[in-house]
Amino acid sequence: MASIKDVAAEAGVSVATVSRVLNDHPSVSDDARTRVLAAVEALGYRPNAVARSLRTDQTRTLGLVISDVMNPYFTELARSVEEEARALGYSVIIGNADERPDLQDHHVTTLLDRRIDGLLVSPTDGGSPRMLDAARAGTPMVFVDRWIPGLDVPVVRSDGRAAVRDLVAHLHGLGHRRLAIIAGPAATTTGSERVEAFRAALAEYGLPLPDAYTGQGDFQAESGRRVTEGFLDLPEPPEVVFAADNLMALGALDAVRARGLRVPHDLALAAFDDIPWFVHTDPPITAIAQPTGELGRAAVRALVDRIEGRPPQSVTFTARLVVRRSCGESPVTNRSQT
Amino acid sequence: MASIKDVAAEAGVSVATVSRVLNDHPSVSDDARTRVLAAVEALGYRPNAVARSLRTDQTRTLGLVISDVMNPYFTELARSVEEEARALGYSVIIGNADERPDLQDHHVTTLLDRRIDGLLVSPTDGGSPRMLDAARAGTPMVFVDRWIPGLDVPVVRSDGRAAVRDLVAHLHGLGHRRLAIIAGPAATTTGSERVEAFRAALAEYGLPLPDAYTGQGDFQAESGRRVTEGFLDLPEPPEVVFAADNLMALGALDAVRARGLRVPHDLALAAFDDIPWFVHTDPPITAIAQPTGELGRAAVRALVDRIEGRPPQSVTFTARLVVRRSCGESPVTNRSQT
DNA sequence: CCCGTAGATGTAATCGATTCCACGCGTCAC
DNA sequence: GTGACGCGTGGAATCGATTACATCTACGGG
Numbered sequence: 001m002a003s004i005k006d007v008a009a010e011a012g013v014s015v016a017t018v019s020r021v022l023n024d025h026p027s028v029s030d031d032a033r034t035r036v037l038a039a040v041e042a043l044g045y046r047p048n049a050v051a052r053s054l055r056t057d058q059t060r061t062l063g064l065v066i067s068d069v070m071n072p073y074f075t076e077l078a079r080s081v082e083e084e085a086r087a088l089g090y091s092v093i094i095g096n097a098d099e100r101p102d103l104q105d106h107h108v109t110t111l112l113d114r115r116i117d118g119l120l121v122s123p124t125d126g127g128s129p130r131m132l133d134a135a136r137a138g139t140p141m142v143f144v145d146r147w148i149p150g151l152d153v154p155v156v157r158s159d160g161r162a163a164v165r166d167l168v169a170h171l172h173g174l175g176h177r178r179l180a181i182i183a184g185p186a187a188t189t190t191g192s193e194r195v196e197a198f199r200a201a202l203a204e205y206g207l208p209l210p211d212a213y214t215g216q217g218d219f220q221a222e223s224g225r226r227v228t229e230g231f232l233d234l235p236e237p238p239e240v241v242f243a244a245d246n247l248m249a250l251g252a253l254d255a256v257r258a259r260g261l262r263v264p265h266d267l268a269l270a271a272f273d274d275i276p277w278f279v280h281t282d283p284p285i286t287a288i289a290q291p292t293g294e295l296g297r298a299a300v301r302a303l304v305d306r307i308e309g310r311p312p313q314s315v316t317f318t319a320r321l322v323v324r325r326s327c328g329e330s331p332v333t334n335r336s337q338t
Numbered sequence: 339m340a341s342i343k344d345v346a347a348e349a350g351v352s353v354a355t356v357s358r359v360l361n362d363h364p365s366v367s368d369d370a371r372t373r374v375l376a377a378v379e380a381l382g383y384r385p386n387a388v389a390r391s392l393r394t395d396q397t398r399t400l401g402l403v404i405s406d407v408m409n410p411y412f413t414e415l416a417r418s419v420e421e422e423a424r425a426l427g428y429s430v431i432i433g434n435a436d437e438r439p440d441l442q443d444h445h446v447t448t449l450l451d452r453r454i455d456g457l458l459v460s461p462t463d464g465g466s467p468r469m470l471d472a473a474r475a476g477t478p479m480v481f482v483d484r485w486i487p488g489l490d491v492p493v494v495r496s497d498g499r500a501a502v503r504d505l506v507a508h509l510h511g512l513g514h515r516r517l518a519i520i521a522g523p524a525a526t527t528t529g530s531e532r533v534e535a536f537r538a539a540l541a542e543y544g545l546p547l548p549d550a551y552t553g554q555g556d557f558q559a560e561s562g563r564r565v566t567e568g569f570l571d572l573p574e575p576p577e578v579v580f581a582a583d584n585l586m587a588l589g590a591l592d593a594v595r596a597r598g599l600r601v602p603h604d605l606a607l608a609a610f611d612d613i614p615w616f617v618h619t620d621p622p623i624t625a626i627a628q629p630t631g632e633l634g635r636a637a638v639r640a641l642v643d644r645i646e647g648r649p650p651q652s653v654t655f656t657a658r659l660v661v662r663r664s665c666g667e668s669p670v671t672n673r674s675q676t
Numbered sequence: 677c678c679c680g681t682a683g684a685t686g687t688a689a690t691c692g693a694t695t696c697c698a699c700g701c702g703t704c705a706c
Numbered sequence: 707g708t709g710a711c712g713c714g715t716g717g718a719a720t721c722g723a724t725t726a727c728a729t730c731t732a733c734g735g736g
Contacts, residue, residue: 002692003691003692004692004693004694013715013716014715014716014717015692015693015694015716016695016715016716016717016718017715017716018693019693019694019695020694020695020715022693023694025695025701026713027712027713027714027715028714028715029713029714029715032714032715044471045449046447046451047451047692047693048392048451048453048691048693049451049453049693049723050388050391050392050397050452050453050690050691050692050693051392051691051692051693051694052692052693052694053387053388053693053721054388054389054691054692054693054720054721054722054723055692055693055694055695055720055721056693056721057721059388069413069416069417070413070414070417072408072410075407075408075413076408078407079408079434082434086444091431091448091452093429093431094432096417096420106424109384110429112384112652113384113385113386113387114387114388114429115386115387133382185681210718212447212731216563236544250614250618253618254617254618274695276588277615277618277619278621279586280591280592280615280618280620281618281619282618282619282620282621283613283619283620341721341722342723342724343722343723343724347714351685351686351721352685352686353685353722353724354685354686354687354688354724354725355684355685355686356723357723357724357725358684358724358725360683361724363682365683365685366683366684366685367683367684367685370684370685385722385723386721386722387723388721388722388723388725389691389721389723389724390722390724391691391723392690392691392692392693392721392722392723393690393722393723393724393725394691394723394724395691395693406691432714449677522734647732666705
């Protein structure tokens with residue numbers, strides 16, 4: 001593969017001049033520029049990004065560490081992150097942590113070894129040592145969706161409290177009184193926040209959230225199934241199950257079906273995180289939708305601001321309730337579009 | 339950030355010795371090794387992968403260029419690719435082409451500029467110039483799922499002909515005679531192959547595949563919707579629609595619903611590419627399932643073989659039919675598990 | 677006792693870019 | 707006429723690693 005030296009030789013100039021042409025530095029004669037460009041064309045030369053990175057100490061690459069690529073929410077997040085990054089001239093390397101702290105650490109380490117310019121993280125746990133070190137050492141970093149308290153790292157996320165309140169109002173209006181939740185891991189902010197929001201909203205209606213109605217999940221479908229089975233085995237099962245993410249809602253749906261029961265007739269179901277598929281399930285699932293694309297784009301902008309020396313900003317979006325049919329028929333006026 | 343020089347100074351040895359310890363070269367004294375390791379620990383030193391790559395001319399990184407990350411089939415493929423690559427000591431950079439040749443080119447260029455060790459591609463079109471150049475220039479490359487004829491590049495894919503035959507048999511057994519297909523872009527191998535397989539299978543039953551029943555899609559949901567609407571507007575609409583990928587099937591489902599019609603009662607539906615969600619749609623969708631995980635892993639192994647100097651092998655897996663309820667009730671004996 | 681050899685280590689070249697510094701030359705102002 | 711200045715250019719240092727080659731020491735055999 002041709003190097004800058006070959007181009008210089010071909011054009012009859014020094015490597016310095018070639019470099020100047022390539023980075024369009026002002027002081028290059030038209031003549032030299034033309035010859036260099038011709039040589040570049042003739043040799044099919046492309047600058048070696050590795051060498052350039054070594055010298056300039058920047059890779060124009062962002063790392064994105066997410067908890068689970070197979071979760072459509074994160075897939076969409078990853079997609080929007082890549083799009084915005086590309087628009088700003090950066091590439092993205094995605095690390096899939098699969099909700100495992102050890103994998104998360106592995107990816108953070110690898111990304112740091114590759115000297116990525118900045119890190120976008122949706123932490124799986126309370127914060128692995130590697131990540132904390134990196135944050136404290138000043139690696140440009142932004143948390144997205146989930147975050148770790150006590151670190152001076154901007155957070156881009158969405159607030160679901162209002163939407164959870166709307167959801168509980170909707171459920172209460174439908175006559176439901178025994179509401180249960182499948183929570184996410186307590187170590188994640190989204191895991192605990194959603195439970196708290198739900199509990200608070202219930203309290204407004206004077207409803208309790210008994211321990212028996214608080215199942216512990218891990219954001220994966222299987223845990224949704226397991227917890228839901230537990231609920232159904234209760235002497236007095238809940239009337240509604242609220243899953244703290246979309247995958248667990250799917251597991252819950254499976255569990256209900258496996259018993260030959262029906263949603264919403266025998267058990268109503270709602271989920272946090274809306275995804276396109278929820279329109280097509282039987283029945284369509286009522287969910288709380290985050291502006292996922294906005295989230296990803298804002299996170300990238302914050303990170304790039306930080307990298308390029310501008311002050312980065314935390315951003316909080318607002319999630320909203322999308323009513324479908326999985327909680328029972330609702331008054332037409334309360335109906336959102338599919 | 340500490341460099342190898344700092345470590346050398348701290349340990350009181352030369353950088354050469356540090357490098358030897360790090361790459362566990364045999365001729366290093368125990369004493370030196372201990373001191374170096376202590377210095378590494380003390381400084382929290384991590385080798386700079388960029389510098390290492392420049393010198394050794396290998397990045398231990400694979401590029402994966404796929405057509406659409408949001409398509410669950412490709413998401414799963416990407417996930418299995420990353421897993422296998424990690425197991426073999428490689429990282430993966432994913433490029434999402436969004437079925438756009440220009441984006442595909444952009445990603446191939448960027449990946450090549452970064453001097454990735456090898457490229458895994460599921461081409462969007464007949465082959466962009468950049469890719470053809472790279473293939474001919476000897477860049478280690480493997481095609482996965484889709485491929486470009488006439489290139490000396492191993493192909494890892496699955497053969498759906500038998501499954502398509504099974505599908506047609508299933509449909510014929512259910513009494514359907516007017517079968518239509520939503521094809522993918524003719525420029526992609528999967529686009530044209532699936533139509534051919536379908537046509538051939540129909541021929542075995544003496545059934546025609548009229549042009550009116552051959553809709554042109556682009557592997558995206560919207561095209562499935564559009565084509566299906568066209569079918570429904572026909573004086574004699576088909577009884578079954580076979581979508582050449584999962585997203586177009588979803589679009590078709592939407593189109594049927596939008597007219598207040600029902601699947602399979604008014605129009606039966608089947609899809610190529612099975613995904614977990616098809617179990618949960620209303621009705622569950624009959625699909626042809628590829629061993630996606632196997633595909634991804636085999637592709638990585640082939641590519642790494644090529645990179646490390648072993649002869650790479652093309653691999654073809656076999657897809658299989660998974661019968662659900664979207665084509666009508668079928669005899670219990672013919673029922674696959676969900 | 678000396679030489680050959682093997683093991684441990686250091687010096688320096690190298691990978692492919694960027695960039696500081698110096699140099700030559702032409703132009704312009706005084 | 708000359709000094710100052712600016713432009714275009716090239717030489718060489720540099721980024722952080724790897725590795726060929728040289729050097730030195732110790733040890734064993736003849």
